[in-house]
Structure formats: structure tokens, C-alpha cells
Amino acid sequence: MTTNAKTTPYVYSFKDGDGKNKKLLGGKGANLCEMTQIGINVPPGFVISTEACLNYLETKDQDLPSELMDEVQAHIKILEQDTGKIFGDEDNMLLLSVRSGSALSMPGMMDTILNLGLNSSTLPGLIKQTGNERFARDAYRRFIQLFGKVALGISDEKFDKPFDSIKKREAITEDTDLSADHFREIGELFLDVVHSETGKPFPEDVYEQLQLSVKAVFGSWLGKRAIDYRREFKITPDMANGTAVNIQTMVFGNMGNDCATGVGFTRNPATGENVMFGEFLINAQGEDVVAGIRTPKPVHKLANEMPQMHVELSALSDRLEKHYREIQDYEYTIEKGVLYCLQTRDGKMNATARVRTSLEMSNEGLITRDEALLRINPEELEQLLHPCLDPESKQMPVVHGLPASPGAASGKIVFDADRAELARDDGEKVILVREETKPEDIHGFFAAEGVLTSRGGKTSHAAVVARSMGKPCIAGAEGIEVDVEKHTARVGNITLHEGDVITIDGANGNVYLGEIDTVPPKFSTELRTLLDWADEIADLKIMCNADTLEAATKASDYGAMGIGLCRTERMFNAQERLPLVIDMILAKDNAERQDALDKLRPIQRGDFKDLFKVMSPRPVTIRLLDPPIHEFLPSEKQLEQEIEHLECLKDTVSGVNDLMNTMHLLKRQADAKEIPKPFGPGGRELVESAIAKKQQMLIKVRELFEVNPMLGHRGVRLGITYPEIYEMQVRAILEAAAECNKEGFGVCPEIMVPQVCTRKELLWVREIVDQVHADVETEYDIKLDFKFGSMIEVVRACMRAGRLAEIAEFFSFGTNDLTQSAFSFSREDAENKFLPLYEENNILQDNPFETLDVKGVGRLMEIAVDWGRKTNPDLKVGICGEQGGHPESIRFCNHIGLTYVSCSAPRVPIARLAAAQAKLTEDEYFPE
Amino acid sequence: MTTNAKTTPYVYSFKDGDGKNKKLLGGKGANLCEMTQIGINVPPGFVISTEACLNYLETKDQDLPSELMDEVQAHIKILEQDTGKIFGDEDNMLLLSVRSGSALSMPGMMDTILNLGLNSSTLPGLIKQTGNERFARDAYRRFIQLFGKVALGISDEKFDKPFDSIKKREAITEDTDLSADHFREIGELFLDVVHSETGKPFPEDVYEQLQLSVKAVFGSWLGKRAIDYRREFKITPDMANGTAVNIQTMVFGNMGNDCATGVGFTRNPATGENVMFGEFLINAQGEDVVAGIRTPKPVHKLANEMPQMHVELSALSDRLEKHYREIQDYEYTIEKGVLYCLQTRDGKMNATARVRTSLEMSNEGLITRDEALLRINPEELEQLLHPCLDPESKQMPVVHGLPASPGAASGKIVFDADRAELARDDGEKVILVREETKPEDIHGFFAAEGVLTSRGGKTSHAAVVARSMGKPCIAGAEGIEVDVEKHTARVGNITLHEGDVITIDGANGNVYLGEIDTVPPKFSTELRTLLDWADEIADLKIMCNADTLEAATKASDYGAMGIGLCRTERMFNAQERLPLVIDMILAKDNAERQDALDKLRPIQRGDFKDLFKVMSPRPVTIRLLDPPIHEFLPSEKQLEQEIEHLECLKDTVSGVNDLMNTMHLLKRQADAKEIPKPFGPGGRELVESAIAKKQQMLIKVRELFEVNPMLGHRGVRLGITYPEIYEMQVRAILEAAAECNKEGFGVCPEIMVPQVCTRKELLWVREIVDQVHADVETEYDIKLDFKFGSMIEVVRACMRAGRLAEIAEFFSFGTNDLTQSAFSFSREDAENKFLPLYEENNILQDNPFETLDVKGVGRLMEIAVDWGRKTNPDLKVGICGEQGGHPESIRFCNHIGLTYVSCSAPRVPIARLAAAQAKLTEDEYFPE
Secondary structure (H helix, E strand, C coil): CCCCCCCCCCEEECCCCCCCCHHHHHHHHHHHHHHHHCCCCCCCEEEECHHHHHHHHHHCCCCCCHHHHHHHHHHHHHHHHHHCCEECCCCCEECEEEEEEECCCCCCCCCEEEEECCCCCHHHHHHHHHCCHHHHHHHHHHHHHHHHHHCCCCCHHHHHHHHHHHHHHCCCCCHHHCCHHHHHHHHHHHHHHHHHHHCCCCCCCHHHHHHHHHHHHHHHCCCHHHHHHHHHCCCCCCCCCCEEEEEEECCCCCCCCCCEEEEEECCCCCCCCCCCEEEEEECCCHHHHHHCCCCCEEHHHHHHHCHHHHHHHHHHHHHHHHHHCCCEEEEEEEECCEEEEEEEEECCCCHHHHHHHHHHHHHCCCCCHHHHHHCCCHHHHHHHCCCEECCCCCCCCCEECEEEECCEEEEEEECCHHHHHHHHHCCCCEEEEECCCCHHHHHHHHHCCEEEECCCCCCCHHHHHHHHHCCCEEECCCCEEEECCCCEEEECCEEEECCCEEEEECCCCEEEECCCCEECCCCCHHHHHHHHHHHHHCCCEEEEECCCHHHHHHHHHCCCCCEEEEEHHHHHCCCCCHHHHHHHHHCCCHHHHHHHHHHHHHHHHHHHHHHHHHHCCCEEEEECCCCCHHHHCCCHHHHHHHHHHHHHHHHCCCCHHHHHHHHHHHHHCCCCCCCCCCCCCCHHHHHHHHHHHHHHHHHHHHHHCCCCHHHCCCCHHHHHHCHHHHHHHHHHHHHHHHHHHHCCCCCEEEEEECCCCCHHHHHHHHHHHHHHHHHHHHHHCCCCCCEEEEEECCHHHHHCHHHHCCCCCEEEECHHHHHHHHHCCCHHHHHHCCHHHHHHCCCCCCCCCCCCCCCCHHHHHHHHHHHHHHHCCCCEEEECCHHHHCHHHHHHHHHCCCCEEEEEHHHHHHHHHHHHHHHHHHHHCCCC | CCCCCCCCCCEEECCCCCCCCHHHHHHHHHHHHHHHHCCCCCCCEEEECHHHHHHHHHHCCCCCCHHHHHHHHHHHHHHHHHHCCEECCCCCEECEEEEEEECCCCCCCCCEEEEECCCCCHHHHHHHHHCCHHHHHHHHHHHHHHHHHHCCCCCHHHHHHHHHHHHHHHCCCCHHHCCHHHHHHHHHHHHHHHHHHHCCCCCCCHHHHHHHHHHHHHHHCCCHHHHHHHHHCCCCCCCCCCEEEEEEECCCCCCCCCCEEEEEECCCCCCCCCCCEEEEEECCCHHHHHHCCCCCEEHHHHHHHCHHHHHHHHHHHHHHHHHHCCCEEEEEEEECCEEEEEEEEECCCCHHHHHHHHHHHHHCCCCCHHHHHHCCCHHHHHHHHCCEECCCCCCCCCEECEEEECCEEEEEEECCHHHHHHHHHCCCCEEEEECCCCHHHHHHHHHCCEEEECCCCCCCHHHHHHHHHCCCEEECCCCEEEECCCCEEEECCEEEECCCEEEEECCCCEEEECCCCEECCCCCHHHHHHHHHHHHHCCCEEEEECCCHHHHHHHHHCCCCCEEEEEHHHHHCCCCCHHHHHHHHHCCCHHHHHHHHHHHHHHHHHHHHHHHHHHCCCEEEEECCCCCHHHHCCCHHHHHHHHHHHHHHHHHCCCHHHHHHHHHHHHHCCCCCCCCCCCCCCHHHHHHHHHHHHHHHHHHHHHHCCCCHHHCCCCHHHHHHCHHHHHHHHHHHHHHHHHHHHCCCCCEEEEEECCCCCHHHHHHHHHHHHHHHHHHHHHHCCCCCCEEEEEECCHHHHHCHHHHCCCCCEEEECHHHHHHHHHCCCHHHHHHCCHHHHHHCCCCCCCCCCCCCCCCHHHHHHHHHHHHHHHCCCCEEEECCHHHHCHHHHHHHHHCCCCEEEEEHHHHHHHHHHHHHHHHHHHHCCCC
16 A cells, blocks of 8 residues: 555545535535535535545555544544434444535436444434334335445345335335335345345444445446546546545434425526425435435425425525525435535526526626626537427327426437437437436436436436436326336337337427427527627627528527628529539530529529528628539439439330339439420430430549549639639629619628638639629629638648738638648548547547647647738638537637637527637636 | 830940849840950940840830930940941941840740841942852841841741742752852842832841841740740749840851851760860851751861861860859851850750769869759759660650659550569560559559559659659550550550550650660769768758668669658558458458468568668668558459459359469469369359459448548558557567667668657557567567657648657658648649649649648648757658659758658659758748
């Protein structure tokens, strides 16, 4: 055992520990200290620090450091003095709870042992002392099971089996109907389980009990569940390292009807409403509430059942929130009319509640506006922007449960977490259906669209975890009987099998058979207000990536300050236009190409007018054609197959069906504008002309083949090869702007050139634009403003930023492409081949296509911004890659002084909030 | 006409003009001034400056500036004083030559007029004065033709017609047989030509003659020929802008047998030998020598014919070279026993002469060593390192392609790599002719004398591989249609069959039918000495890219200071190894893969030992496996065809030929180690097992398909996915080093990781290397030094250079890949699609895959060097991309402080010289 010189203690009394030092004491421990020190009635206890945990784990020793147990004993002595009880004493025994608690809340991840200190000698004392043999024996069997599970690693099922057999023998369904004798028998059976599972008798020595428990809690830090959780949530050692152990005097909510236990929130965590929220159970121990074995009552009923306690609880709730300036999620126990607070922590809540409480707490003066903005995780807002069930849908629910986490989802039923994961990997959407969930089901939550349990309340494990993930959850849907082994569930006389589709609505607890349409979410006034605050604070403007009127309208509603990226090729791809685009590609000469372009121009002009009007007077940035033109053609293989198929048809145009099929096929492929009447002559000729066209396409496709299309003939390279395409697009843009102007809409078109890598490319396009601009001004007799800019998505453009800024009035980082070429990763290839391995092995922390790679791509951006602004200090610079809507990336964009970020419509609110947060926390941001 | 305030004159007398100011006076004019001023006998004259030319061209005026003609007249007056002759005087006429001359020599690009000042009045005077009517009339008709052509734009043919008709009428073949009368008649006919072509009589006024001539010379600067020439040779305005006009008193080499005219070099420009070199004609005018109408005599014969003149000429030659400190190419005329020098300029010469004269002039003390090194264009050295076609051969090429790898070779055509190998084994010399080549053709490169492809550019696979092997290659010879299946190729209406002999010249891209003798290259002692001087001066070390013993040996002979890049995959591709590599790829599990690797390891070890020994004790840098593994497999299409073919065979194994073919095929594909005797049973089974293997390969090929292989699963990404491959390679390297050490060879292995883009990748490989290193040291009981480094070919690696330098001891820029990702140009796609257009339109000055893109890629390199050296000031940094052997790129590499460049063996001498030049001219180098 290594014994490094140790200057600070391992153990801290609740009376002394630093309530702010969550790293050392864990979140739970720090809060217990804090509450104790501000005078809240907390059962006395102490905390073993995370430092002790790490030292123990590092030494890989079997034993706890001897100094640690010395300190623990000293603190037990203090507890004995404070409570007047003695640990292990037969008559006046001190009973303890042992709980883990790391710096970050990891709900359900770590373990709890209650009633520690009971053994065959102290049990009779407890019976005598409480005069309640049933209570004492119940406490004892609970202790044996918890200790067996947590400290000795015996699975719950080993204990459930004898427990259930007794209930079955006695024909008892509710635990409350078990008698003291039953519990005695159960306790004995449990001791046998421990003996047979471990080969040793249950430890009688209370210090041995304590020591084993502490070791088990420490060890659980390296358990698979905990490690998985930390990986999933990207909890790094600097955020939480090791777990503390909280050792606290037991208080009992199950000593009689003047006892109760409950959990509460200072405000409603589902709606944010400012009313005390929670559930309680009379005569019960904490785990009964959480486990969902009995269905608890809402807290307002406490006012009837224990009026004084309700008053005290309200006061406690108030006190906690005012002190912590945050919604609190607390546990309490009432032992014989005395209210104890056992734990408090910042309340998890859904986004609706987070938004509403932020606004209201700020309005109440409890927190500042900045704090209000900072307490919302921007990603959470996504929940508010997700669809809910179509209220028009008239389908009747088949069963109803507690609305535990809002949102709606459909998917195939799976009955365990592993299956959920497998199905998800096969691309299936699934709903996890369980009697109740446990921490080890966590991967099932990640995999599933939503969770449905037949037991448990709104604070059950399932509810808490689902809420924290923003996934829909219905808990305690008692009308469902789940048979996990048979992989079926019964609802009335319906049997559901794995793979059947259901829909759940976490907002109201309804479960439906089959899939139900969803409708877009509503954007609450609270959120609007908060985001207005955000806009006032942020430096970054938030633009949207939108190619359609629909997307632009939505983005505008979400507060987009313009369009930062309109991809014109999306417009080319629309079904009625593609044939024109194909004609343009197949054109044998400039005249033919111009002909096709002349047909496309009014269509594009119309598109642009729509966008300009909905965004008026905000800027609309239009990117000229980018993708390689072979993307508009079918693949070689597809064409070969189609030709083969058509060739067959040609020779066998005989029966009605064949001909009909031919016609159908032809229509689908839009080669024939008008279908001749069935059987009309000319069927064969039509097929032949279709073949000819396909063959023409095939030749072109082969000619256009590229080894690395990502690095091929695209963007401005294309524009320079076929200047008439860009010319058409620029004309359509400026004509649209002119017409909008005439119709009284202020417009601000920004023309953006993709794939630029040399100054001369940009100059080349600029000349076209200036020429067309002059033409359009003359034709429409109007003065037209516009901006001309460059995508910065080619690495070389970053290096040439100083020169490009001589010509471009704005830059827009295309971080998708920039990331690909900075890493030399083809996204399509990387994500299928080696990226998973890279993430698994921590060679890359994040997928750089999702989160901006600040260290590499970010450096390129920083250089480009610096050099560009050196040429033109007023240079407008934005980002329009996918990462533009990602809060962490936004933080970096703010840091390097970008003017705007542009993201998809649903990310706009997230980006607005993130931009404000980035501004507010800029001083604390130091990227490598 | 604009008349800007003018402070400097337009016209300079030879006696005053600044002989150093070639920009102002043109090369010819400056030299005439210089020679005059150092006392060489130059016919008196003056120069009209390039400034006058530019002013005239800018004003777009019809007339010359009046100040100019005023100055010209003043200078004519001085000439008249100096010569005692009068311009336009009937009895004592001054005759002039008018010649253009810009700052850079553009031979044949600009025009000359002789005998200006003759007209119908002065002609009789000239006859009288010289007493030689024939001479005078000859001079007159020459003047009319030259003036007509140059000043009036009348084509030569118009004059040739009457000239030839007279000769025909008189049955005269040689001009020397024409009489004075003939010339009189010709002169009259010429005057008619001028009148009928211009509608005006020939100008009689001598000043009008002069003015028109000057205008014509000025105008020729913007003539098509001149503009084309400047574009072709990349002559920019800062190098030469406008032409000067040299006006000089006529002297005549054709006044009788005491007259002569000649051109000379101060040394032999073909061999460099220090003897006067040149040709002369007695009784002739300068143009007669150049025009080749009479065959001139070698200069040494002048010693017999005009001994005194030969002495004077020797003195002149000596004087010129000593004064200019450079081989001079001069023109002279002897008029009645008086030697005049008409012109001098630096002599053009071939590489052999350039090298020899540099060395000798330095040894003679005429120039310094630095000057000797600087006067050789490194690219020229290439001529010295490859066999070239016998210059005596007069054959015409049948087709032309891109000169992709220099050198000349003859051989029998073969159309695939296997045939090449078979033929080579039979002792045949072959030329591999393909549409394009692929990695699996590598054994064909080894077997062939040279490679010819009908597709692809100078950086196509064929070109790169051939260059790296120093074999001649012509790429993209589009005039050839290759039909691989029929084993024929068509060139126009000629069909070439396998076995037909052709000759290719990779220096100019010419393809000839039949065999043409070649001259072997000389690596002369002069060159060795010069390159040793270069090494002493240069900071940059020159390493080579070599994968084979042959290449390494050659590079070593050429002075490579080590191997900077050994591509291990080239070793994998060797025919007997490919099956093992394929087994490795197809391995179903690690054990199978390890099995294949265990067979490869001793082979690789052997390869490395060879390289270590030939380079001992210089460093050998080995790059771990880089290309995506699908490159080792045939294409999907090929496999499909092979399977189809085999399926056919399976069902029709009946005739002898089929079976033989099957056996042959099987042998080729190395699936069968032993061929059963013909007709042996089991043929069908063999086919079936071959099919099974092919199908396995097909599945793998499909699985490995990548959208953008350039950005795909390769380099270190592969090494991390299959660590056992890198582990094998590292072990082979270090075992080879250990064994060489034991055998007494000093070795310095450097292990290099390709495609690195994150620090952790490098760390990952470093751990493997350290582990294997420890193992090998133990196994061999030896202390082994090695270096560990990173390719810097991924953009992100440049941005992370500071962190990579914590792990890497050296960096090597892979500028091929770096250029691709910096530009987002796929080389294969760009060179076939848009790069030609880009170069044509001057969007890119150079192909960045040939010349390092200093402005973009160069910036990335500069950043990487800076940041890397900030971490580790001793960091060794080199470049191993193709551009590493390019002098302009080497200049940049020197500028940013690289430690070494690495290039293919034949580029090593070039690089050595370029490195010295870069050092010598660093002070004048300011890249943007």
C-alpha cells in the first residue's frame, strides 16, 4: 500500500465540509454539508471524499487505507455523541445509510445501502426500541438484500425468488400485507442466500459491514454501468473523478402512519409551473417511492393527511430554492412527525419547464437575465421543437399511464434494452416496454425513441432518465401486463408482440396502437421572450440554411435573421425540373445548353422571389451551383439496368400490362410529357426514344465519372467550365430582386461562390456578376444592391483569404467540406469505416462532422478570418456548415469573431441561445 | 498625340548608351554600346529605346512622336560626321541596318532590315562608289524585299515568285550565278511587287524609309509571333517590355573576296571545349549564313583563307568572353580586310557544354564557383541523365504524347504487364503500351524499357511510377487507340501488333516506328565536381525516393544523401508477393492475417536490408503502408469478368487450348503454385477453386468500395484498424537494421507514418514501434538507433504540427496529397477535366502537382515548420512529394528552412544544384 504524505482529511462532517466543493465531496455530500450548515434539518452524518476513492482505486489494494478507517471511526464517534446512539449497540443502535455521490449527478448509476448496522444482535434491540417487530424485521431484510446486492454483488433475482415464493405461499400480492413473521422468515432465507452465494455467512460486525460497503461504493466507480454512463455523457475526469461516500444516520419513514417519505421538486419539472411538486408515501422507506412498488400520492394531498408537515415541507422547498437559486429536487422523510431532508440537488426538468422557470425566476428577481440564459442547455430546446401527436388524429388510446416525460414517438415494441440496441443498429425505431426500468437498462434508453413502463411513478427511474434525455416516457401504465420472457404484453384482450408498432404520447400518458402522425411543435411565448433577451446579448447573428419556402418560413418564425445558405441545386432536383437540368447536361452545344437554361431561369427566379419575400428585408445568401453535375444523373448501374429493361420491353410490347408499365415508366422518368392513350400506336417508338435518351445519359455518366467526386469537377470549377450556368443563376437572382423591389419588398441578395480556391476564380465570377448586374439594372430601370462573397470550404482559400477578401465582401465557411479536406476524411467513407473505431479508441473525441474540430479546422478558420480582415476590416464572415448549429461550435465561432452562423431551421433557436451564452462566457473560453 | 514631359532621351548613341541597361536598350543594343565603349570595332550607330516603343504603342497613334524623329535625325547627323557619309546622298550615301532587340533574346522573333538608304537616286552612286554594279543591285533588291516584308507587310512569296521566274528563265540554280543585269531586272520586278501590293510606289525618301522601318519594328512587339513566343516561354513585362531599335552603319561582307561574314561562339556550345567555334562565308551578307543558301565553312579554315583576319577574330573572341565572363555568340563582318563585330550575346548551349564551360571558366578564374553554379539551369541536367535518341536520326514521329518521364527507349510492344514480364524473361526488350496503368501493373514497369499510355497526364500513375524508376514514359498519347483485348493499337491507319518495335522519347513525347539508336547518358566528372561544389554550399540535403535496390543504387551514384521516401507498398505489389498480400486482405480472422504477415515479414526484411546496405551509413526513411488496401485487389469489373470467364471455362474445359489457357491463367494469377501436366485431371477443380477465390475477392472489393478513395481508409487509418500490418513492417525494418548492424553496416532507419492527422494516431503507432524496438533489441542483443516521424500530407497535420512535433522526430511533407486536399482537386480528375482550362485561362499559372503552390500549400508548410520547430527546434523537416525535385519548389523549401528534399533518383543531381542556387539567391527571393 502506498502511503503518500497526506495533509488533508479523507472524511468531512456535514457540519464542516465545504458545500461548494463538489469535486471533493461529490454533489450529494456537498449539498448535505451545505444544508446542515444553513440550518436545515438533515440527519447527521459525514462524507468520505472522492480523493479517498481515487487513492483506494489507484493502489489496487484489497484494503481501505488505514488512515481512512481511523478517520471514519472518529466521525462515527462524533455521530454517536450527536445522536446519543451507539454504532453496533444491542439496545441503542446507530443505523446508517451509505450512499455514493460523485461531483456530477449520475442518477441511478451508483448504489445505496440502508439500515447498515443491523445484525442478529442489534435486530432484537430495534424490535424492542421501536416496539414494531414488523418494521424492524422489514428493515433487516431490506438491509440484507441491499448489502448483498451492493457490497457482495448478489443479483436481485436471488432475493426476489424466496421473497416471491413466500408471497405466493401466503397468497399475498401487496408487500404491506406481509407480517412480521413473514419478514422474519424472509430475513432468514436472505441470510441463506448470502451464505450460499458468497460461501460465507452474512457479516455480523458492523464496522466490517461499513468497510465492505465503502469499498463497494468506491469500486462501483469503475463498474461497467458507471463507465458507460460517463462515456455516453462525455464526463471526463476533470468534470467528475471518483465518488464520495455519504454516511448518514438513518431516519425512518416506515415506522408507522405518522411517518412518510417523499421526493419533491420546488417547481413542477414538467411544466415549470411555480407550485411545489412531488409524491409521498405514508409509512414507507425512500426506495419504495423510487422503485414504484407502491403508487405514491401527489404532494398536495399531504396537506390533508399531515397538514403541519405540508406547511413545513413548503417552507423547506422555499428555503432550498432561494438558497440555491435553482429548482431543487429533494428527498425527505418524516419520522414520527419530524421532517428531515435527506438530499437535495438541482432539479432536472424538461425544456418547457427549464424555459418557463428561467423566465419566471428572472422576473421574480431570483436570478439575473444572464443567469436565466445560462441555465438552459441550448440542445434542450430541441425538445420544444419536436413534433407532437396530431391532435386531429381520432385514434383512441388503448391504455393510459403517467405522463412522465413529454413528447411523442412511434416505434416497434422491444422488451429489453439489449434488443433495443440491436434493433436500433438495424435502423429500426423502437419503444422500450418494461415493467420498470433499472440503471442497467440505460443503453436501452439511448437506443429507444421512447419508454413505456407498467409500474412506477413520475419520479421512477424510467421517468427521471427519460426526462433527462428529452425522450418521451409513460410510466405506471398499469393496464399493460408485460411478460418479458415471452416477449409479449397484454392490454385487455390484445396481445402485443415484439415488433408491433405503438405510439406513445409522453405529454398525456396515452398509448396507441400503430403509428400516428405528428404535428410540428409550438414555440412558446416564454421561449420567444428568452430568445429575444439572447439576441440582445449575442454578437453573432443567426442565419438559416434554407432552400425552400417552407424551410424559410419556419426559420423566420424561429427568429432567423436571414438566409445564410440557399443551395440552388436543391431547386434543380425538384421532380419537374430535373428533366430540364438533364437536357442542360446533355446539351451538344452552347445553344442547346442555353435553351435548357432559358427554361430554368424563370423557375429559379420564382424560387428566389419566394425566399426574398418571406425574409424581406433580411439578407438572403444564395450559393451558385455546387455539386458535380453527374449528381443530377442516375448512376451508371441504374442506367444500364433501365436500358436493359427497356430493351426487353421493346421486344415484348405485346400485352396490356407491359405497355402500361412502359407508359408508367416513361411518365415517371418524365421523358414523355403526354402519355398516349393505352394501346396507342407509337408505344414501341416511345420506348426506343427513351432508350436513346438513356443511352445518351449513360455515355455522359461515363464521361463524367470521377475517381474522387468530392475533389472533382464541381463548384466554381463547374461555373468556369460552363459560365452560362452561373450567368443564368445570377440573372435569376438579380431579376428576382428587381421584381421584389418593384413590388415593394426590401431585398438584400448575397451571391456566394462555392469551392473557391484561387483569387482568379472569384474574379472570373465577379466579372459575370457585374455584367449581369449592369444588364438587370438597365432592363428594370432600378438601382439594385447586392453583396458578393465566397464560400471558404477549400483549405487553400483559407491560406489565400487575404487576397480573396479583395474581391469578396463576405466569407462563409463551409465546414463540412473544410473538415473533409482538413482531415482527408471522406465523410461517407469515414463514418462507415474507421470513424467509429477512432471514437471508440478516443483517437478523436468527437465526430468532427458534428462538432467543429476546433484544434484543426478551427485554426484554419482563425487564420482565414485574421488574414481576410487584415485586407478588409469590415469583412462579414459566417459559417454555414452543419456545425453552425452546434453550441460548442458556436462558442468557437464567437471566439474568433465571426459575424454570423447559419444553420437549419430547427437549430435556429438553439443557435440564438448558444450565441448569447458564448458571449456571456467568452472570458472563460480557452480553446487549445 | 500625348506629349508627356520627357526628361530622358529616346535615342542613345553606341558611344553613350548604358551597356548594362538591357531593359531600356534591349539586349542587342546594350551590347553594341558596351562593345563600342570598350573599343571593339563596331560599325557606328545608335539605339532607339524600348521606352520609345512603349510610348508609341500606348498612344495608338499613326505617327512616331516628333521628338523621337528629331532625336533620330540628330543622331544621323552624328553618324554622318563619324563616317563622312551622308544619309540619302547620291554620291556618298550612308546605308543603315535597322534591327529590333528586346531585353530578352527572342531569336527569330523580331525583324531586320539591311541596306536602308538605297533608292533610285543613291543606287547609281553606290554602283559608282563600289565599282561593283552586281553588288550594288544585289544590295538594292535585298533592301526592297526586306523593307517590303518588314515595313510594308508583304509576304516573302510575293518576291520569291519573280526571283525564281528569272532564275528559271535563265536556267540558273545558284544565286551567285546571277549577274548585275539579272539583279537589275529583279529589282524592278520587286518595285512592281511593292507598288501592286501596297497601291503606292516604293518610298524614295530615306527618312520615310527609316520612319516606316522603326514603326514596323515597334509594331512587331505586338505581332502574333512575338506574343505567342512570350506566352510559351512565360516572358512577363517585368522581364522584357517593348523592343528597342538598333540603327547601325552598314558594312558589307559581300563586296568581294576580301570580304566575309560569319557567326561565332567563344567556345564549342555542343561540347564546351575551349576552342573558337563558328562558321563563315567569303563574299556574303550575314543573312546568307543564317539562311543556309550557301554552306558556310568552319571557322578554323579562316586561318588558311584570311590568316590575319583569323588572328583578329581570335582576339575578338577572347576579348568578348573575358569582358562578358560568359560564352559569347557573336556576328561579324569583314569588309575589305577590316573586321567588324555586329552583335554579341550570351551563347546558348546544351547541358554538356554548360557544365564543362562552367567548371573550366571557374578553374580559369574567369568566374567564381558560385557563378559557375548559378549559370546552369538545373532542369538542363536531366538531359545528361537519360539516354537520348541519336541526334543523327532523321526519322519522323508517328504520334505525340505528353513527355512524362525523360529518356529514350526502343522495344517490342506488349499490351499487358504479364506479357511484359514473360517477354523480359525471354530476353526481349519491351515497351509497355496501355490505355492507362494501375498499381497491379507494377511488374510490367520493372520488365519494360519504357511505358506509353494513351490516357492520363504528367502526374498519372504511369508517369509517376515511371519517373520514380527513371524509365522513359509518354502519357496521354491520344493519337493511339489501344485495344487490350485484341492486343493491337491503332495510330491513324497503322495497326500495331504485339511484338512490333517502337521507340519512345520521353524527353519530348515523340513515338517512332522501329528502333532508333540511342546515346547513353554521361554523368561526367565535370558534373560530379560541380555537384560537389553545390553540396558544399547548399543548406538543404538531397535525399531520394527509392523503393528498389536498383533505384537506390542509381540515386546513391547520383549523390543522394539517403533515402527520404521508401514506399513499402511498391514492395507489396511485386508479383510473387501480391498473393500473400491478398491472403492478408482476405483473412477471416487475426490468425489468418498474422499467418500471411509472417510470410511477408522476411521478404520485407530482405528488401530493407538491401536498401540499408546500399545507403549505409546514410539514413533510410521507410513509410509504413499507405494506400487503401483495395488497391491491391483487381477492380470489381475485372473480377466480374474473370469470374464470368472462368465460369465459361468450367463448363467447356474440353479442348486443348482451353485447358492450356486455364492453366496459364491460373499460373498467372498465382493461385496454383504447380501446374498439373496438360490434360491432367483436376483441371475443373482448379478452375472451381479459382472461381471461389475470385468470388471471395469480389466480396471484399465490394465491401472495401469507397466513394472518395483519396480521402478514405488508408495510411495510418489502416494501421490503426489492422495494427498487425504496421507491427509486421516495423519489425521487418528493425530486424533488418539489427542484421545489418551485425554484418558491420552502419544503419540509420527512419520510420515514417503516412496520413497522420491527429496526435493520438501518431502516439498509437509510436507505442507499437517502441514495443517492437524493445523486442528486437532483446532478440538481437543489440542497441538500435532509429528515428520516428510523421508524413505531413494531411492539412490538419499542418495545423497540429506543434503537437505532432512532441512525438515525431521528423516531418516529411507529402506535397502530392497536401496539394490535393489544399485545392480540393483530385489529381486524377483535375488533370483530365478542368486543369487544362485553368492553365489556359491563366487561373492557375502552373500545375500545382508539378510546381509547388507556394501561395497556398506553401503557406501551410510554412505554418507547420514554424509551429513544429516551436515545439522542437531540432525538428528535421523535409519534403518527399513530386515537387521535391523541382528547382522552383526547392527554392521555396530552402526559404522556409527545410532540412532536406527527397526526389526520384534522376532528379537528385538537379536538386543538388537547385539547392545550392537556392542558397546563393536566397536574398533575392520574396515569395508572395
